[in-house]
Amino acid sequence: MRNRLLLVSLALLLTVVPIFAACAAPPPAPTPPPGETMHIRFSTWHPPASRECTTVWTPMLDELVKRSNGRITYTTYYGGALGTGPEHYDIVAKGLSDMGYFTATWTPGRFPLSDVLSLAVWTEGKDVSCDIGNAMYERILKQEFPDVKMIELNGCIQAFLWTRKPVHSLEDAKGLRIRSPGGHQTHYIEAIGAVPVFMPLGDVYLAMQTGTVDGIVTCPPLFLAYKLYEVAKYGTLCTFGCVTEGVVMNKDSWERTPDDLKPIIEEVCSNPFHTSGGLAKEVYPVMMKEIADNGVELYTLPDNEAQRWYAGFQEQTRKWVADLEAKGLPAKDVVKMFNEECEKRGEKCVAFPPEWK
Secondary structure (H helix, E strand, O other): OOOHHHHHHHHHHHHHHHHHHHHOOOOOOOOOOOOOOEEEEEOHHHOOOHHHHHHHHHHHHHHHHOOOOEEEEEEEEEEOOOOOOHEEEHHOOOOOEEEEEEHHHOOOOOOOHHHHHHHHHHHHOHHHHHHHHHHHHHHHHHHHHOEEEEEEEEEOOEEEEOOOOOOHHHHOOOEEEEEEOOHOOOOOOOOOOEEEEOOOOOHHHHHHOOOOEEEEOOHHHHHHHOOOOOOOOOEEOOOOOOOOOOEEEEHHOOOOHOOOOOOHHHHHOOOOHHHHHHOOOHHHHHHHHHHHHOOEEEEEOOOHHHHHHHHHHHHHHHHHHHHHHOOOOOOOOOOHHHHHHHHOOOOEEEEEEHHHH
């Protein structure tokens, strides 16, 4: 009898156990694999110790790492490690780097309408010039960059005239040999009666030291980066505009970018000067003080003298527009758009012919 009861109990137990097993929690799901990662090779011609690299590019790239939770990593190629400044657009377009900073003005004729961003304008922050450049890209300039992914397009902060002797008037400038970054600045140098000279920026220090050139037109950050305050002790604060530049990405690299990382890249890099705070409008007085503290005498042209200089710049704009329109390009409309975008942000384009308003 006892054996029969044991057998019945065992049978009941075997029936109940599967019921409890069916009600138990399922085993934990496997941990999903981490999101796809990407590595960005970033290149620029800017010197490694320059404000551009230390306060803009490295902080921008670090922000990409942070916002992607480490899924984006990077390697930098600063100081023209992959090629010279004029080569940088092709360095990125051909895939030698994934992302990089190029200067359109250094490849004359290749991006003709985009030279509008280098017209003479008072702009103290690259954050503002980037907003203007991005707006112009969306309005009309995108047609000039079909072979890259444009991340941001900008002009620069204003360039000034830095010389070995004081220049306070057109008469003082006449005949001086001035290194030009190219583009409109070359014609502006001619408009004040000086002689434009072309040479790599890295050669300017020695050329000024030996008197091969009498001065240079460039922006304050590059004047500081190349320590030109040691050989050019006078600055004439009359804006020559600057150059057209921007961050571009290789098309294949962009296509390989995981879809959820693309918005992060666009948000962080579409205005790297906003993102990093580097070379933003608030930094301008700091740079100018540093230049003055290094013994450079800064001279602001009186308004009546400045207008003599700017009249020549405006004539150069008329000539530039006439040349491009003869080739079927809508240059005058582009200049008007640019002036509109400047005025929206409180910036003044001194090279804008007043009769075109």
